[in-house]
Amino acid sequence: MDIQEKKQLQAFATRIRMAALEAIHSIGSGHVGGVMSIADTMAVLYGREMNVRPEDPKWPDRDCLVVSKGHAGPAVYATLALKGFFPYEELKTLNRGGTRLPSHCDRTKTPGVDVTTGSLGQGTSQAAGLALGNRIKGRKNRVFLIVGDGESNEGQCWESFMFASAKKLGNLVVLIDWNKRQLDGYLDEVLPMGDFVAKMEAFGFDTVKVDGGDVEAIAAALERTRAGGDKPYAIVLDTVKGHGIAEVENTAMNHSMPVNDERFERWTAQLKAELDALEG
Amino acid sequence: MLNIVYNGELDPRLCKDVIGATVADIVDHDPNAIFLDADLMSCSGTLKWAKANPERAIDCGIAESNMAGVAAGLAVAGFKPIIHSFGTFASRRCYDQVFLSGGYAKNDMTVIGTDPGVTATMNGGTHMPFEDVALYNALPGATVIDASDPACLASVLRQCQNRPGVKYIRVGRKQLARVYADGSELPIGKAITLRDGSDVVIFAAGLMLHEAMKAAASLEAQGISAAVVDCFTIKPIDADAVEAFAKKCGAVVVAENANRHGGLYNNILEVLAERCPVPAACVAVEDEFGEVGTQSYLMERFGLTAAHIEQQAKAVLKRK
Structure with missing residues (x-):
């Protein structure tokens, strides 16, 4: 990847963080930690890897994204708004009555959201079904599935991973957001999940681990999944919950947190400075 | 057809x-x-x-x-x-x-x-x-x-x-009493009258239809005219059919192979309460868990036979 493209993707990730923060601030609080930890991945997916048409969100041959950790909705909405799926200003309707942007992703409401998620684990089986269905239909597209590390406590995830492997879904790419924290604290305190790479390999996935804050590393890992084949892919994203805003990273309980005016302005100013440096 | x-x-x-x-x-x-x-x-x-x-x-x-x-x-x-x-x-x-x-x-x-x-x-x-x-x-x-x-x-x-x-x-995976000719079309949401009657109506579904028909025949021999209506669509219930038969007969029995709470009986009672309040009773499982046994043993055990329907029909008639 050339330096120019890397900077563009980094800038896109920063814009996603700023837009998500703006949405969450507009309603006062939200799932800041898990939104920030996948911002870099969202930037690479929509800035480089995925083939989508904002003007035709239901184009049958599009690549699909299933954000099974559905509480990261604001990261998805920020990305889709920046890509032009709907007006940017709509981000400020997050969680308000009648909105198209509910806390958790909903395919029936938001242009560009492919699968309804939020009840943890359920996105994983739907992603497998979608990948299988696309393959039967002869489509050449791929399904990207983002799973939370805490979410993987749910047994349904592992049922779906067995299924994806058994059905040789080489058009499915599972991205595990290994940010080490879940709602009640660190995974190792709540329910230790062990070695995700070894687990996914044991479940029959072609697996790599990358720095989930490094757009170049994420891009390289995604690029190698283009080959398809007879194994589903897993990319374990080594991330930091709250990544990109130091104060959020350093807040112990950052799963959901208030974003008041003062925080919003301070954090936005920090992100804006980063953006200016990247684009200056 | x-x-x-x-x-x-x-x-x-x-x-x-x-x-x-x-x-x-x-x-x-x-x-x-x-x-x-x-x-x-x-x-x-x-x-x-x-x-x-x-x-x-x-x-x-x-x-x-x-x-x-x-x-x-x-x-x-x-x-x-x-x-x-x-x-x-x-x-x-x-x-x-x-x-x-x-x-x-x-x-x-x-x-x-x-x-x-x-x-x-x-x-x-x-x-x-x-x-x-x-x-x-x-x-x-x-x-x-x-x-x-x-x-x-x-x-x-x-x-x-x-x-x-x-x-x-x-x-069920096994056999059921034959009710309809092959190729029959049963529009979802429409109840089907298997037997007309004027004293009491039995709304039944699935396995219980056969029991309801046996009960109606026995009741007829005793001078009680019982209608039997197939409610194979439990939801959406055919509210018009329920209302019409409730009005006509003035007494209702519901027979279902399920818990009395939350199923066919519930859906029919809603219609009765809102459109035509008449005495009603059910032949269903009385809020119990299942157990092992032959089907005939279990139908007796949980009170799901023609005799139970007949008993409830007579009981509800007394409340008319």
Whole structure:
């Protein structure tokens, strides 16, 4: 990847963080930690890897994204708004009555959201079904599935991973957001999940681990999944919950947190400075 | 065409073979239809056909929650999935997935739950769903069917392919009394009058239809005129038919192979309360868990026989 493209993707990730923060601030609080930890991945997916048409969100041959950790909705909405799926200003309707942007992703409401998620684990089986269905239909597209590390406590995830492997879904790419924290604290305190790479390999996935804050590393890992084949892919994203805003990273309980005016302005100013440096 | 041919005899076919043949026919003729099972294809009569059609007959293994989610994902991809498991696993075990990934997310699917209520016989209490009807009754927009006989089963299965929302069909794997001629069309949502009457109406579904017909014949011999109405569509209930017969007869008995709470009795009582309050009683499971035994033992044990219907009919007549 050339330096120019890397900077563009980094800038896109920063814009996603700023837009998500703006949405969450507009309603006062939200799932800041898990939104920030996948911002870099969202930037690479929509800035480089995925083939989508904002003007035709239901184009049958599009690549699909299933954000099974559905509480990261604001990261998805920020990305889709920046890509032009709907007006940017709509981000400020997050969680308000009648909105198209509910806390958790909903395919029936938001242009560009492919699968309804939020009840943890359920996105994983739907992603497998979608990948299988696309393959039967002869489509050449791929399904990207983002799973939370805490979410993987749910047994349904592992049922779906067995299924994806058994059905040789080489058009499915599972991205595990290994940010080490879940709602009640660190995974190792709540329910230790062990070695995700070894687990996914044991479940029959072609697996790599990358720095989930490094757009170049994420891009390289995604690029190698283009080959398809007879194994589903897993990319374990080594991330930091709250990544990109130091104060959020350093807040112990950052799963959901208030974003008041003062925080919003301070954090936005920090992100804006980063953006200016990247684009200056 | 709708032709009632009830004469008290069992249909020679096993319902599982009717499921197998009908599902195969639907999938073979509709490129968007797809069938999923959870290691029970031999019980849904689909195994032989599935082995020859592995692309659109998917064995998901013993993982019903995943199966329901996969079905939802297939719906996103443009398919119209039909999934099967035993009634307990097709309801309780994967309810959250059918509810959210299916119903809430507008991913239409048909769910077949075999061995409802006492038809689970030798598998016993762990496999005996009395509550499946109540669960699906509470899923917004769902269609809930208790199939009357093989012709009804085939008719509703075909209709479900083009019906929005979640459709739940409960049916035993074995034999049922023959009620309708083959090829009969039973429009979902329409109750069917099997026998007219004027003193009391028996609304029944599935296995209990045969018991209701036997009870009505016995009551007739005692000078009581009992109507029997097939409520194979539990939801949406045919409110107009319920109201019309309640008005005409002035006394109601509901017979169902399920818990008295939350099922057919519930849906009929809602209509009665809102449109035509008349005395009513039910022949259903009195809020109990299942247990093992033969079907005849279990029907006695849980009070689901023609004699129980007759007893309730006489009791409700006294309250007229």
